[in-house]
Amino acid sequence: MAATRRRAAIAAALMVGLMSSTALAQQQPTPPSSGAAAAPAPTQAAPPQAAPKKDQPPVLLEADQVDTDNELGITTATGNVQLSQGGHVVLADTISYSERSNVITASGHVVMIQPDGEVMFGDYAELTEDQKQAFVDQSRMLLQDNSRLAGYQAERIDGRYTRVTRGTYSPCKLCEDDPTRPPTWQIRAKQVTHDNTSHDIYFRDATIEVAGVPITYLPAFSMPDPTVDRRSGFLTPTIGYNTNLGMFARVKYYYDISPDKDLLFDLLPSANDGLLLGTKYRQRFTNGYLELQGAATYTQNPQASSTGTISPTELRGWVQGIGRFDIDDSWRWGFDLNRVTDNNFLLRYNYSAEQLLTSRLYTEHFAGRDYFNAGIYGFQDLRPSNTLEEPVALPLITYSALGEPGDTLGGRWSFDAQYLDLWREQGVRSRRASQVAGWQGDYTNSLGMVTTVNALLRTDAYAIGNLKDAANGGPRDDFTRFRVFPQGQIMTRLPFVREDGTVSEMIEPIVAFTAAPNYHNSRDLPNEDSEDIEFDSTNLFRLSRYPGVDLLDGGQRVTYGVRAGVYGNGGGSSTLFFGQSYRLQHNTDFAVNSGLYSRQSDYVGRLELTPSPWMDVSYGFRLDPTSGAQRMHDFTGSFGPSIFRVSGSYLYINKLELQNGTTADTTANLQEVSGGVTSSFLKYYTVGLSTRYNLAEGGGPVSTSLTTTYQDDCYTFSLIMERDYAQRVGLASGNRIYFRMIFNKLGTFVSPAFTGTSH
Numbered sequence: 001m002a003a004t005r006r007r008a009a010i011a012a013a014l015m016v017g018l019m020s021s022t023a024l025a026q027q028q029p030t031p032p033s034s035g036a037a038a039a040p041a042p043t044q045a046a047p048p049q050a051a052p053k054k055d056q057p058p059v060l061l062e063a064d065q066v067d068t069d070n071e072l073g074i075t076t077a078t079g080n081v082q083l084s085q086g087g088h089v090v091l092a093d094t095i096s097y098s099e100r101s102n103v104i105t106a107s108g109h110v111v112m113i114q115p116d117g118e119v120m121f122g123d124y125a126e127l128t129e130d131q132k133q134a135f136v137d138q139s140r141m142l143l144q145d146n147s148r149l150a151g152y153q154a155e156r157i158d159g160r161y162t163r164v165t166r167g168t169y170s171p172c173k174l175c176e177d178d179p180t181r182p183p184t185w186q187i188r189a190k191q192v193t194h195d196n197t198s199h200d201i202y203f204r205d206a207t208i209e210v211a212g213v214p215i216t217y218l219p220a221f222s223m224p225d226p227t228v229d230r231r232s233g234f235l236t237p238t239i240g241y242n243t244n245l246g247m248f249a250r251v252k253y254y255y256d257i258s259p260d261k262d263l264l265f266d267l268l269p270s271a272n273d274g275l276l277l278g279t280k281y282r283q284r285f286t287n288g289y290l291e292l293q294g295a296a297t298y299t300q301n302p303q304a305s306s307t308g309t310i311s312p313t314e315l316r317g318w319v320q321g322i323g324r325f326d327i328d329d330s331w332r333w334g335f336d337l338n339r340v341t342d343n344n345f346l347l348r349y350n351y352s353a354e355q356l357l358t359s360r361l362y363t364e365h366f367a368g369r370d371y372f373n374a375g376i377y378g379f380q381d382l383r384p385s386n387t388l389e390e391p392v393a394l395p396l397i398t399y400s401a402l403g404e405p406g407d408t409l410g411g412r413w414s415f416d417a418q419y420l421d422l423w424r425e426q427g428v429r430s431r432r433a434s435q436v437a438g439w440q441g442d443y444t445n446s447l448g449m450v451t452t453v454n455a456l457l458r459t460d461a462y463a464i465g466n467l468k469d470a471a472n473g474g475p476r477d478d479f480t481r482f483r484v485f486p487q488g489q490i491m492t493r494l495p496f497v498r499e500d501g502t503v504s505e506m507i508e509p510i511v512a513f514t515a516a517p518n519y520h521n522s523r524d525l526p527n528e529d530s531e532d533i534e535f536d537s538t539n540l541f542r543l544s545r546y547p548g549v550d551l552l553d554g555g556q557r558v559t560y561g562v563r564a565g566v567y568g569n570g571g572g573s574s575t576l577f578f579g580q581s582y583r584l585q586h587n588t589d590f591a592v593n594s595g596l597y598s599r600q601s602d603y604v605g606r607l608e609l610t611p612s613p614w615m616d617v618s619y620g621f622r623l624d625p626t627s628g629a630q631r632m633h634d635f636t637g638s639f640g641p642s643i644f645r646v647s648g649s650y651l652y653i654n655k656l657e658l659q660n661g662t663t664a665d666t667t668a669n670l671q672e673v674s675g676g677v678t679s680s681f682l683k684y685y686t687v688g689l690s691t692r693y694n695l696a697e698g699g700g701p702v703s704t705s706l707t708t709t710y711q712d713d714c715y716t717f718s719l720i721m722e723r724d725y726a727q728r729v730g731l732a733s734g735n736r737i738y739f740r741m742i743f744n745k746l747g748t749f750v751s752p753a754f755t756g757t758s759h
Helices: none
Strands: 059-062 065-069 074-085 088-098 103-113 119-128 134-142 148-157 161-170 185-195 200-210 213-224 238-242 246-258 261-270 274-285 288-300 303-305 308-310 313-326 331-340 356-367 370-381 392-402 412-423 429-444 450-465 479-493 496-500 503-515 557-568 573-583 603-612 615-623 630-639 645-653 670-679 685-694 700-711 715-724 734-743 747-750 754-757
Touching (some): 074 103, 119 148
Antiparallel strands (some): 065 074, 074 088, 103 119, 119 134, 148 161, 200 213, 246 261, 261 274, 274 288, 288 313, 303 308, 313 331, 331 356, 356 370, 370 392, 392 412, 412 429, 429 450, 450 479, 479 503, 496 503, 573 603, 603 615, 615 630, 630 645, 670 685, 700 715, 715 734, 734 747
């Protein structure tokens, strides 16, 4: 019989929606219970009006052939049947409609597409005209996030619930070579129910399997469906044991207050420290955002004293906050709050490894190339070796402006101003007002020689209080100082470039002359920002080699160097820089071993090799100009393809001896080495080994770790073994072994850690 196309008005639809989330949900309305699911007989469906309701959208039926049995009241469509109504689409080999029972029956390669994008497949389906009742045999579903849910049978109940019997859920892709193999992980359940109103998915008698192997059984649990972005509920808990806390559990509850704000509760009961309470609050505004976080516990706080280690019981805690708020298009204000009661709190309770905490309250203004900032700053140093009182900046005001290129004598002007008031309860009170007016011009001649001219005028005014007298150690009277410091520099570089096949070769000599008054820094002025001098290739040509502004780099000097490089068309490159400076006067302001103490500076250089993706090397060095002795080595590198890649680093800096015999920050040379090996020996497997060792006098091993990871599109498993050799009062170092599993769409599980002290 020749195929014909006809259209007929038939009510149709079916839909199914289901799960996806990363957190377990809270109790939700309980779906109707049921025993073994059975296909509802067509006679059980309450027959509605035979004619479609006026408020229902029109129905479109397309098929190769449509036959009607007027005596039985059954219309049958066969061959490439497509039934659509209001975004609902049913595809099948055969679809029949009974006018007496108002039941639609579909068979053969049944596909039902919902308006939200979810798709259900089956061998046979029955659904009522009002779309509230449906049955699908051998159901398979593709959810909005491409997760899959398959089951023996699926039922649609009252237009709200979809219940799957003997269901299997997984967000993982099936193996292309063998689709019958179990996915990386899946959930098998006796019954899976989707509540389309509350957008929850319920599992009953569920087993979580990894690679087809059951790993845990849950009698009942629920999770939000893929339409839910976030939902109140308990996050995956952590249970473990370590030397510091003993046996502990960490429970987090997420509370979704509204679309613009949420709250996280963090409870950590432990055998050694009792109960820790933490919270985190976040909120978005039309003009900014706010984050507040904190934790507190009342427990012992081990700390060093003159008589040994004491452990008073006291309130220990931490608070952190971030706020950013726009005032208008060019002004905004904000704050950062980060304070803790003791040095070990953040590490002990696994909040942060930060060693220097900064708090500030500020406002700032943006206008073209101009910038203004005014703020109050506070600092907290958690390093146990630091006993100095940290100052508070009350306030720090900064202004910066930059002119248009070429507007002023062929160059551009700049202006920077700053006011800083450092307050200490017992130490030096320092106030500084500074301004720097500068100009820079770049000129290129016909030979390709590039000349850069810099000129600046710096003025500083200091007001100093509570400074100790160097002679008797007593306090000095408050005093003021004013200084004017002009400085200029002419730098010329001439790059020579040659093309050689697929590579470009470049060699560039550089010469600069820097001139300023032969200024000697006064010991009356406190040095707040220039104690740590790191002289290397990055600051060789800078006007000031000091990191801050309290010390001035005066006198006249000639700086020279050469840069060479080879650059491949495929992206690989190798570069080398080597240089030195020569000062016309002797300046004893620099530390003896800083590399700048003598008129002839140390040689500095850097070699960078990146010929291909399998090699990346950076080596910086500083050598004594007379003896060639090592002053600084800084090496980092990685070698090899992803199947076996070796990385390492080495750092050596000799100690800084100041002219008066004291030392800055360190009393011994810094010397440290670290190395690691990673291997992606199979498609989804990676192994990594790393170690860190302090080579300085009195040093030793610092840390070692071994990590084995499996990671695919929907599951990550990591086995971590760590050893920490650090000695801290109140914190035990030692070994730790644990594993972590990340289930895509479900959550993260961290195993209890097996620990043991190393000393």
